[in-house]
């Protein structure tokens with residue numbers, strides 16, 4: 010089935026899984042605002058959400074499956090709105106590839122408002138949580154959440170992860186790496202047009218890196234600054250495969266360490 014998986018050009022050994030197009034945010038910088046095509050892949054799902062077995066099958070059947078080193082649940086929406094499906098895929102991948110492959114989930118965390126489960130932490134290697142802002146007002150402006158008190162939900166989610174981390178560590182259980190992220194929105198020209206509407210030049214909200222870093226430090230986790238995608242709509246990417254190295258002709262070894270995209 011198409012639309013399930015895609016790649017980012019600078020991460021040739023990582024495959025990204027598009028599991029859902031729904032989200033509890035409507036971020037001003039979301040790539041979805043510019044349509045479903047992303048680095049040559051049409052990621053529109055329009056309610057046809059792939060099952061766990063369809064996702065696993067599409068991974069197993071892809072060229073280069075044995076070369077993959079990382080699977081990332083990300084896509085055009087919030088993966089953990091399909092919590093059980095993510096769990097099922099993770100279990101199956103682990104069974105098939107053991108520790109040869111790292112599993113990461115990117116989440117905005119707001120699904121926590123109606124699903125207080127954290128057993129996903131037993132199945133993954135990295136959990137990347139979008140912090141996006143240093144306070145409620147900035148979060149509301151940048152992310153347009155569809156639920157009440159979204160930033161409080163996010164903070165509660167993070168506190169519960171931290172509690173789990175402490176419990177896991179005292180009992181010697183494996184705990185995934187946790188990382189927080191913000192998006193550098195200072196390069197306004199790369200914000201989707203609909204997200205920029207109503208903002209005069211130089212007035213678009215930008216997360217305060219230092220204040221966000223303090224939040225990340227208070228949990229003991231790293232903060233990642235993500236750059237806006239700038240060329241993901243280019244025709245150039247059509248029909249490119251994940252095995253190819255960076256389009257800029259940079260050697261593959263460099264690409265693997267590139268932090269330009271995540």
Ligand code: SF4
Pocket residue numbers: 032033034035036038039040041084085086087117139152
């Ligand atoms: S949380 Fe992610 S998927 Fe959801 S609107 Fe924001 S950028 Fe888009």
